[in-house]
Amino acid sequence: MTTPDTDRSQTAVIVLAAGSGTRMKSATPKMLHRVCGRTMLGHALHAAAGIHPEQIVVVVGHQREQVGAAVAELAVDLGVPVTTAVQEEQNGTGDAVAAGMAALPADFSGTVLVTTSDIPLLDADTLREVVTRHDLRPRASVTILTSTAPDPTGYGRIVRNDDGEVLRIVEHKDASDDERAIDEVNSGIYAFDARVLREKLGELGTDNSQGELYLTDVIQLARQSNGLIRGHRVEDADLVAGVNDRVQLAGLAAEMNRRLCETAMRAGATIVDPGSTWVDVDVHIGRDVTILPGTHLTGSTVIGDGATVGPDTTLQDTTVGEGASVVRTHAVGASIGPGAEVGPFAYLRPQAELGERSKIGTFVEVKKSSIGAHTKVPHLTYVGDATIGEHTNIGASSVFVNYDGVNKNRTVIGDHCRTGSDTMFIAPVTVGDGAYSGAGTVIKNDVPPGALAVSGGRQRNIDDWVIENRPDSGSAEAALRTRNDS
Ligand code: UD1
Ligand code: CA
Numbered sequence: 001m002t003t004p005d006t007d008r009s010q011t012a013v014i015v016l017a018a019g020s021g022t023r024m025k026s027a028t029p030k031m032l033h034r035v036c037g038r039t040m041l042g043h044a045l046h047a048a049a050g051i052h053p054e055q056i057v058v059v060v061g062h063q064r065e066q067v068g069a070a071v072a073e074l075a076v077d078l079g080v081p082v083t084t085a086v087q088e089e090q091n092g093t094g095d096a097v098a099a100g101m102a103a104l105p106a107d108f109s110g111t112v113l114v115t116t117s118d119i120p121l122l123d124a125d126t127l128r129e130v131v132t133r134h135d136l137r138p139r140a141s142v143t144i145l146t147s148t149a150p151d152p153t154g155y156g157r158i159v160r161n162d163d164g165e166v167l168r169i170v171e172h173k174d175a176s177d178d179e180r181a182i183d184e185v186n187s188g189i190y191a192f193d194a195r196v197l198r199e200k201l202g203e204l205g206t207d208n209s210q211g212e213l214y215l216t217d218v219i220q221l222a223r224q225s226n227g228l229i230r231g232h233r234v235e236d237a238d239l240v241a242g243v244n245d246r247v248q249l250a251g252l253a254a255e256m257n258r259r260l261c262e263t264a265m266r267a268g269a270t271i272v273d274p275g276s277t278w279v280d281v282d283v284h285i286g287r288d289v290t291i292l293p294g295t296h297l298t299g300s301t302v303i304g305d306g307a308t309v310g311p312d313t314t315l316q317d318t319t320v321g322e323g324a325s326v327v328r329t330h331a332v333g334a335s336i337g338p339g340a341e342v343g344p345f346a347y348l349r350p351q352a353e354l355g356e357r358s359k360i361g362t363f364v365e366v367k368k369s370s371i372g373a374h375t376k377v378p379h380l381t382y383v384g385d386a387t388i389g390e391h392t393n394i395g396a397s398s399v400f401v402n403y404d405g406v407n408k409n410r411t412v413i414g415d416h417c418r419t420g421s422d423t424m425f426i427a428p429v430t431v432g433d434g435a436y437s438g439a440g441t442v443i444k445n446d447v448p449p450g451a452l453a454v455s456g457g458r459q460r461n462i463d464d465w466v467i468e469n470r471p472d473s474g475s476a477e478a479a480l481r482t483r484n485d486s
Contacts, residue, residue, distance in 0.1 A: 010108070010109070012054055012057065012104050012108060013057070013114075014057045014115070015045065015059065015115055015116065016093065016097070017044075018059050018061025018064075020062040029063045030118055032066065032070055036257055036280050037281055037283075038282070040118055041058075041067070043119075043120045044119065048124075049080045049124075050127070051124050051128050053113070055080070057103045058085070059087050059099050060085070061088070061090055062090070092206075092210070092212025095212070096215070097197070100114075101194075101201065109194050110194055111131060111134060111192070113127060113131060113192075114188075116189070119187070119189070119243075120253070121259075123239065130143055133230055141193045141223075141225075141229060142192050142219055142227065142230070143190065143191040143231075144158065144166065144169070144187075146186060146231050147185060149185045155186060156170065156171050156185060157172070157175055157182040159182065166229040166230070167229075168223070169217075170216075171208065173208075173210060184231070190215075196225075201218065204217050257277075260281065260283075261274040261277055264291075269285045269287065269289040270288075270289070270290045272291065276294050277297075277310075280297065280298045283299070283301045283302070284301075284302045286306070289304075289305065289308070289309070292312075293310060294311045295312070295313045296314040297309070299317035299318075301315045304320055304323070304324065307321070307325070307326070309326045310328075311327070313326055313328060313329045313330070313331075314330050318333065318336065321340060321356070322339070324341070324342070325340075325342065325343075329343040329346045333349070334349070334350070337357070339356055340355070346365075348365075350367070352367060352368070352371075353369070355374070357373055357374050358374060358377075359375075361376070362379055365381075365382050365383070367383070370387050372392060375391060376393050377394045382399045384402040386412070386413065387412045388413045389413060392418070392419075393419070394419050394423075398421070398423045398424070398425070400427065401427060404427075410427055411429050416433060419441075420437045420438045420439035421440070423439075423441045423443060424442045424443065429444065429446060429447075435449060436451075436452045442456070443455070467479055
């Protein structure tokens with residue numbers, strides 16, 4: 001039996017994450033900084049898991065507790081076994097990979113893909129391409145992902161002979177002037193034959209300008225043993241661009257955001273101003289959605305078909321139903337029903353659940369409450385810990401008084417209610433179907449279905465009180481003027 005030419009060997013991925021990231025000037029490890037809603041480590045692990053390797057090993061060192069905890073948390077959703085290996089001292093990329101190799105079975109003989117945790121745009125497709133190239137017959141000893149850097153300063157340069165074969169990689173600090181003129185650079189992403197890698201890591205020395213064990217020296221050692229070295233240059237340099245400082249972090253975040261907006265637009269959404277629209281990587285935007293300028297869609301937010309969002313709206317982990325409209329709103333963990341209208345100037349907090357065609361208007365805050373279909377809360381109102389039925393209208397300036405200083409209590413309001421402006425619902429309290437309340441009512445007791453609730457005594461006017469008690473005031477003068485005119 002013959003094996004096909006591109007027969008895929010077993011693959012393990014080693015993700016380097018032991019470095020200190022000094023140039024970030026941060027108490028947070030570099031790889032835990034976020035790009036479009038996901039840490040760079042998260043991006044690296046998602047990309048690695050996307051090629052379905054047998055195993056992922058993350059090499060940790062600096063701030064290993066924090067990084068290790070982040071790895072464990074991310075590993076839950078990846079569907080690939082993930083382990084960490086500790087690099088005790090940061091003696092270079094060769095030493096880091098050796099630490100990673102020690103976590104693989106001693107007889108592991110497939111392909112080892114090495115990547116780093118600070119390349120946010122690197123995706124599974126690019127990694128898969130490296131493995132595919134590597135597996136072409138004759139199978140390579142090392143396949144290096146390279147790119148053309150606009151400014152190659154700092155990168156390792158790819159040295160090729162006249163036939164275009166890769167001879168070695170020379171680090172910027174060790175390179176001659178001629179070598180520094182080479183614009184093809186090492187991305188730091190490689191596929192290795194596991195046996196070659198294991199053998200050559202053992203032969204690395206530290207005779208270089210940084211006194212470190214360079215992973216890149218494996219290349220010329222492998223070539224000296226007649227191994228085949230492939231260089232695979234990606235056209236899109238941003239895919240392999242690394243982050244060393246916060247300027248690069250912002251630059252690559254903007255680039256990823258631009259790509260996410262482009263994907264949404266190609267799938268049928270209108271984004272009026274992609275430059276002021278920020279979209280996290282796990283957000284889903286439907287067809288014929290319109291996103292107006294200044295909108296931030298974060299976390300697991302989902303926008304249903306035909307909805308309009310913005311301008312100046314932030315939605316975090318929020319679901320927007322089909323055809324809904326959300327204007328100048330801040331929402332966290334909310335669910336907005338189909339055809340609902342929200343804003344301008346609404347604040348939806350966790351577990352705000354708005355029914356179909358409901359309306360939450362201006363200066364209205366909703367928390368842990370369900371608002372029935374076709375129900376309206378149009379103006380200046382706080383709704384907390386409430387269940388409101390369908391086709392009900394809550395008058396302006398009402399408060400669901402849910403907190404008695406010790407406990408949070410619920411208010412339940414039925415269908416087709418009409419509560420007056422400035423009604424206070426002192427929870428726990430229930431208002432039956434079809435009930436009304438007068439303006440300014442303080443509802444302390446349950447209201448039966450169909451009843452009108454009113455509170456406070458009959459209005460009493462004490463004539464001339466202001467004129468007599470505030471004789472020289474503007475109010476008194478105004479009152480006197482009117483009285484004299486009539
Ligand atoms: C490395 C490459 C260089 C390449 C560049 C791409 C070497 C010797 N050089 O250089 O050819 O162009 O990446 O960005 O490999 N790390 C550890 N432990 C260590 C040292 C590094 O885990 O002891 C990790 C870092 O956290 C980082 C990655 O390895 O994720 C690369 O290390 P870095 O110091 O940035 O290498 P460069 O000098 O940039
Ligand atoms: Ca680097």
